[in-house]
């Protein structure tokens with residue numbers, strides 16, 4: 001019985017909807033509020049045509065080397081603070097020295113915990129073209145020489161080698177970097193130069 005009534009009601013509703021556009025009865029005794037809007041939802045837009053196959057997605061460019069993931073060093077008062085880690089990394093990829101600086105100081109902090117013999121770091125500045133040769137000769141020079149060949153004329157400046165938790169610094173004349181570059185800073189501890197280097201320039 002109930003079902004019948006329901007069906008009947010539904011049929012009536014349909015009928016009203018069908019002719020509602022013409023008659024529009026006054027809605028005064030309607031108990032249900034506001035089903036007034038008779039505008040049907042706009043017909044859905046036609047399905048978009050398949051995208052024209054003009055532009056295949058461009059492949060992402062090759063991942064840049066890890067060094068460029070790191071920020072440039074923050075420089076103030078003709079100095080910068082950089083860090084070396086137990087993961088054999090500097091924390092910056094480049095150092096830009098203001099041209100107005102008469103001297104420049106790089107403070108190096110080893111933020112790791114490993115001893116100097118296992119994970120020592122220094123910072124050496126030289127022409128990019130000389131880096132590999134300096135590192136090779138530095139390895140031969142040994143720990144006592146801080147892995148830099150004594151009086152190596154190719155070396156603009158270098159710090160001591162430090163271990164985890166230690167700090168050091170090196171101060172030099174930026175005028176030495178104004179010609180014949182590009183120049184790099186790097187760590188000459190054996191095996192580190194491939195991972196620990198960045199560009200340094202005067203601008």
Ligand SMILES: [Cu+2]
Pocket residue numbers: 084088119120121122187188189192196
């Ligand atoms: Cu190192």
